[in-house]
Amino acid sequence: MTAIERQIYYLFVRVAQSCAHRVHSLLLASTLAVPLSYFLNTSAESIVNGFSQDLFVSDNDMTKAIFNVSSNLGVVLGSVMLLSLASPWFLLILPILLLALWLIKSFYPQTSGQVRKLDLECKSPLYTLFGETLMGLYQAERGAGVTQSKGILLKFVVDALVDLGIWLDRSGVGLAQRSAREGGSSQSTVGWVAVGLTQLMILTAAITMLTKAWTQPELCLVAIERLQQVAALEAEADPHKTQSTTSATSCLVGANVVARCISVNHINPDTGIPTKVLRNLSFHLAPSEKVAVVGRTGSGKLSLISALLRFTPLSAGNIWLDGDDASWIGLAGLRKRVLVLPQQAAVVPSCTLRQNLCVLVDEDRMQLADSDLWQALKRVSLDDLALKLGGLDIPLDQVQSGEIQLSNGQKQLLALAKLILACQAIRTNHDGKKGTLLILDEPKASLDEAGDALLGQLLHDATAFGGFTTLIVSHRFGPVLYCDNVLLVRKHDHADDENNESFGFGPPSQLFEDNDPAFGVLAHDAGIVAWK
Structure with a gap:
């Protein structure tokens, strides 16, 4: 050469x-x-x-x-x-x-x-x-x-x-x-x-x-x-950097979440002008409490989830998780303390059913037995489908190319099974220091009536989601029926609305008694005219 x-x-x-x-x-x-x-x-x-x-x-x-x-x-x-x-x-x-x-x-x-x-x-x-x-x-x-x-x-x-x-x-x-x-x-x-x-x-x-x-x-x-x-884009905060916190010595499995006067702005990418989507929002989620977040489309429900996970920075206010300021917790640690069920359930086709079920479980700390996986599938009525798919160790892409296809509703039920297994692992390894928050984003979007009833049972089942602080986000009235409190996020369409209260928080019966117009519209659309 x-x-x-x-x-x-x-x-x-x-x-x-x-x-x-x-x-x-x-x-x-x-x-x-x-x-x-x-x-x-x-x-x-x-x-x-x-x-x-x-x-x-x-x-x-x-x-x-x-x-x-x-x-x-x-x-x-x-x-x-x-x-x-x-x-x-x-x-x-x-x-x-x-x-x-x-x-x-x-x-x-x-x-x-x-x-x-x-x-x-x-x-x-x-x-x-x-x-x-x-x-x-x-x-x-x-x-x-x-x-x-x-x-x-x-x-x-x-x-x-x-x-x-x-x-x-x-x-x-x-x-x-x-x-x-x-x-x-x-x-x-x-x-x-x-x-x-x-x-x-x-x-x-x-x-x-x-x-x-x-x-x-x-x-x-x-x-x-x-x-x-x-x-050169500005990165998120260091996911592992944590400042000094004042966490309580003993915490329940459900997180204690406090938000005080939080505001979130959305910046228009074309004009660069900020628009306030959440304004002076305050609420308290007690451990094991179930709260429905309802409101019209565009009222800021997604922005609230983004703020809780620190995807979107707060323009004002603070959020505390078990006494720790969320802005002081490292991103990795914060997001480990929150489990999210997205509106569109994600399934990895190249992985087996077992791998899809265990994706939220820290397998270094806990190994789930086959009986646990089958029990979770049975609770969401997918055990028969799993048998048709060939068991737990068959890659889904090899099956879905055939006659059996997973529908959106079945994918949503599979995501619920993943969440049940994750809650089981957290409950088993709970150290008494960090609680967990569950966020369900439009969980009923892909479910039929049977799936809707199944979701209501799981939310009150002590061995499923019982004990966990749960935030159910929906633009419909359905989740209100099995929640302890309601966080009503109002949408401001006009400048005159800026002086009005931007949210309502309390038991559903109280919001009914207060004759809240926004809450009344949601109830009327669901066919509910009185609260018993």
Whole structure:
């Protein structure tokens, strides 16, 4: 292997691979550490585009650009030396040529850089199109629009490169004619004239390639700049950093949650103007208490969950969990003390039924027996389905490709079984220091009447969710029927509503007696006109 081959191998294999690994690791770590607001304000297509197109440009195109600049620069320097020996007059033309190249470099990368940035951004809709195709929502008009916009950008780049190449080739031909004329009238040998003409044509092609290659690293820096913007995003607090706390010496299995005058703002990603979605909200969740959070769509129920989990920062107020200020607890420790049942239950198809059931259980502290898993499945009426699936150790993707498919309701019941097992493990290993809060987000969304009745039984079953502080979030009245208290979050549609109370908290009977209009509307929609 020659020295040049070793350098090429070192550049493309060792250096490029190391840089690609470091850039990808930095981008992945930064993306995973950003707050939830980044994912709410940034489309999934833009995030995928960063991991695909931008990383490809920084890893692949940048390496090629550096190699092309180095190789063409060597050819240009060699040709200039031979031309200087063949025709010393060429040294007089060289400064003019360098000045022309510098002028080209001063304006060409700026224009090409803007076009390249538009080209990278226009690839994001392609991932949207892929997702819509997979979901059966393919739209030919949108695809045609994207193709047309990309064609316009590509035409801009091609026209600019063709014009630049024609200008440089024309200049090279003129220099060749002038050099031949000067060579014929001088004392140079015929051999030197031939060398000069040959090297001049080589120099023209090399300068054309060098000019294009010289701008490529700057164009690749556009993608690296986009990656750097993600890497520079402000991350969440250190998940393991915990300040001094004043936790009680003994806590029940259910958490004691206190919120005092909390407010949450939502910042519009387009205008940057904050909008208050929660205002001066206060409540107290006693251990083992069940509270329904109800309100109209857009009243701020999701913002309350985000604030409890510190996905969204509080603009005012404080939240205490078993006497500890939630802002002082490390994110990892805080989120271990909260169990969430999402509105759309998640199932990992590549994992077995056993792995899906034990995903919320710390298996380092407790190993669940098969009898525990079957008991949890039986309590949610999924034991017969588990037998049809082939047992606990069959990957779900091998089953769902056949005749048996998990419906949304069955996935929700499976999530309830996971929650039962997690509560069982917490109850067994409870150290008396940290209580647990359960948050059920629209638990009835995918359940039928039988599943709804089953959920009500589990909430009052001492061996299931009994003893745990439970927060049930819903925009309907149903969860109120089996809860101790109700947290009514009001939505303010007008500026005049800012002076009114933003929430109501208390037993359902009290809210009925107070004739709360918002609570009355929810009850009327559920067909309830009186509380017994």
